[in-house]
Amino acid sequence: MNYRIIDKEKYYRKGVYRHFTEDCKCSVSMTARIDVTALAEWSKKNGKKFYLCFLYILSKVLNSRDDYRMAYLWQSDELICYDVINPTQYIFHEDTETCTPVYTVYSEDFDEFYANALADAEKAKEKREYLLDSEDHPNWFDASFISWLSYDSLNVELPDGYLYFLPIVNWGKYREENGRLMMPVTVRMNHAVADGYLIANVYRLLEKEINTFCK
Numbered sequence: 001m002n003y004r005i006i007d008k009e010k011y012y013r014k015g016v017y018r019h020f021t022e023d024c025k026c027s028v029s030m031t032a033r034i035d036v037t038a039l040a041e042w043s044k045k046n047g048k049k050f051y052l053c054f055l056y057i058l059s060k061v062l063n064s065r066d067d068y069r070m071a072y073l074w075q076s077d078e079l080i081c082y083d084v085i086n087p088t089q090y091i092f093h094e095d096t097e098t099c100t101p102v103y104t105v106y107s108e109d110f111d112e113f114y115a116n117a118l119a120d121a122e123k124a125k126e127k128r129e130y131l132l133d134s135e136d137h138p139n140w141f142d143a144s145f146i147s148w149l150s151y152d153s154l155n156v157e158l159p160d161g162y163l164y165f166l167p168i169v170n171w172g173k174y175r176e177e178n179g180r181l182m183m184p185v186t187v188r189m190n191h192a193v194a195d196g197y198l199i200a201n202v203y204r205l206l207e208k209e210i211n212t213f214c215k
Contacts, residue, residue, distance in 0.1 A: 006079040020192035033182040038214040061205040072163040082139040091124040100124040142168040150175040154186040
C-alpha cells in the first residue's frame, strides 16, 4: 500500500474540499443505467462470469484517475491519494442469506485479476464469515453486486461528518430495454473530493472501457 500526501493548499479542489469538510459534510450518490450488451455477450462467449468481468472494468476505471483514489487520514488530518485501490466484492450464501466480504488485489492484467478474484470468491464460500477488515485493507473500495433486482434508485448513507472518500459502487441485474441490455449502477462519493461531473464521468468511462475491452 503506497500513497502520496496531497498539499491541501495546492489541491485543485481546495475551496470545495474546505467547504465540504468544514461547513457542510455530505456525500453525493447517483444511479444511472449503462449499456452492458457487449460485455454480457463477450462474457458468455468466453465462458466468464459477467459480474467479475464488470468488477475488473470498474476497478480499472476507478484506478484511472486520482480523484477516485483519494482518502482521508483522520489521525493526521491528511488528504492522500493511493497509488492503487482494490475492490471488495461480496459472496452471498443462499442458506444463511448472509454475505462474506472478499478482498481481491487489483491487477491491470485481466486474466490475472479474473483468476485471483475467482479464487478469492471460492475461499470466501468456505469461510462463510463476515470478516470485514477495513483496518488492514485501507485502500479497498466497496463493490457490491445486487443480483436479485434491476433497481431504479439506491442510496448509501454514512454517518454525518464521516469523511470517507473512497467510492462505494453497487450494481444490479441488467434488463433488456429497446433491444439493449441496460444495468443500474450506483456510485457514492464524498462531496469533498467529488461532484456531479466526477461521478457522471465514472459512467462515461465505464461504457468507454467496456467497448474497448470487448473489442
